[in-house]
Amino acid sequence: MKTAAAQHSTRVAARTPKRRRATDLRTALIFIAPALVGLIAFYLVPTIRGLYLSFTEYGLFGDPIWVGLxxxxxxxxxxxxxxxxxxxxxxxxxxxxxxxxxxxxxxxxxxxxxxxxxxxxxxxxxxxxxxxxxxxxxxxxxxxxxxxxxxxxxxxxxxxxxxxxxxxxxxxxxxxxxxxxxxxxxxxxxxxxxxxxxxxxxxxxxxxxxxxxxxxxxxxxxxxxxxxxxxxxxxxxxxxxxxxxxxxxxxxxxxxxxxxxxxxxxxxxxxxxxxxxxxxxxxxxxxxxxxxxxxxxxxxxxxxxxxx
Incomplete structure (x- = not known):
């Protein structure tokens, strides 16, 4: 009985740090989410779109026309x-x-x-x-x-x-x-x-x-x-x-x-x-x-x- 209890305690102790790390990760993601959304919306997406447009002929009116290099x-x-x-x-x-x-x-x-x-x-x-x-x-x-x-x-x-x-x-x-x-x-x-x-x-x-x-x-x-x-x-x-x-x-x-x-x-x-x-x-x-x-x-x- 003591051996089983000890093994159970060891398994619980091993799971506790993992649960804590998972909780900390979720908390961190919640805090960085606003900045991450801003980074994606105002930096990453415009950068990718700008790179795409650099291979096109594009004016204010009309659709981009692919022109390569x-x-x-x-x-x-x-x-x-x-x-x-x-x-x-x-x-x-x-x-x-x-x-x-x-x-x-x-x-x-x-x-x-x-x-x-x-x-x-x-x-x-x-x-x-x-x-x-x-x-x-x-x-x-x-x-x-x-x-x-x-x-x-x-x-x-x-x-x-x-x-x-x-x-x-x-x-x-x-x-x-x-x-x-x-x-x-x-x-x-x-x-x-x-x-x-x-x-x-x-x-x-x-x-x-x-x-x-x-x-x-x-x-x-x-x-x-x-x-x-x-x-x-x-x-x-x-x-x-x-x-x-x-x-x-x-x-x-x-x-x-x-x-x-x-x-x-x-x-x-x-x-x-x-x-x-x-x-x-x-x-x-x-x-x-x-x-x-x-x-x-x-x-x-x-x-x-x-x-x-």
Missing amino acids: ENYTKLFADKLFWNAMAVTGEYVVLNIAFQTVFALGLALLMYHVAKSTLIRGIILLPYLIANVVVALLWFWMLDYQIGIVNQVIEWMGLPRIAFFGNETWAIPTIAFVNVWRHMGYTALLLFAGLQAIPRHVYEVAALDGAGPWKTFWKITLPLLRPILVLVLVVTVIGSFQIFDTVAVTTGGGPVNASRVIQMYIFDKAFTEQEFGYASALASVLFVVIGIVAFLQMKFLRGNESELD
Whole structure:
């Protein structure tokens, strides 16, 4: 009898964890269901449909007509597409370079100098303003005729600059506007990474006689690498998707000098009604962003930490 009771207890004990895991799984599925439905409805389904449309000729009216690889063949011979990619590449390089450097400087200031929560909130404030509002604000401030920036430049005895109306200045100006808006948020992410670095590492470096500059290059940057790589991946992906600032300020001009790839896709889809071709452009952009993100993670070793 004791043996049978013991065997029964063992079977019940074995089933209990399985029942608990099944219950936990059902509970987890209930909680993630809303997000999963949104992911499928607003991301997965449109992505699959967009990929299908990229192989068709499709306008706003009528049914899609299958054309195979015709859109992609046309795409690689499209000079405006390559111009849009080159313009986007220029914007990405300028935006990432300046945003990363300024954000890292701000993060170091917040870590070593600006201990006040108020100051940290002020640094983050531009990010809380809608991108369209920021673009309009700087569009007025940098206006050639009435902009306060050009008035100051003229007061200094220098010629006025058509920041948004000049082929040379358009993309650097748009990059500056977005750096101003996003660098506070990027700095906050890097600041969180700085706080995760153990203090005793700096204490040991100080005992060894390492100065601030050597400590930064030999300790801070290597230990900050995982967060820095994450920030770079996120900001690069966001930079490839620049649209609203361009739409509000230059509209892609002058003479396609600021027509980034997102602007070109929008024009093809909603101005020229070439939804199939626009879908092919979007598919190529998706692949490019994926490759860039993969290369960043691989060569910058974003999944490794010097603390391990």
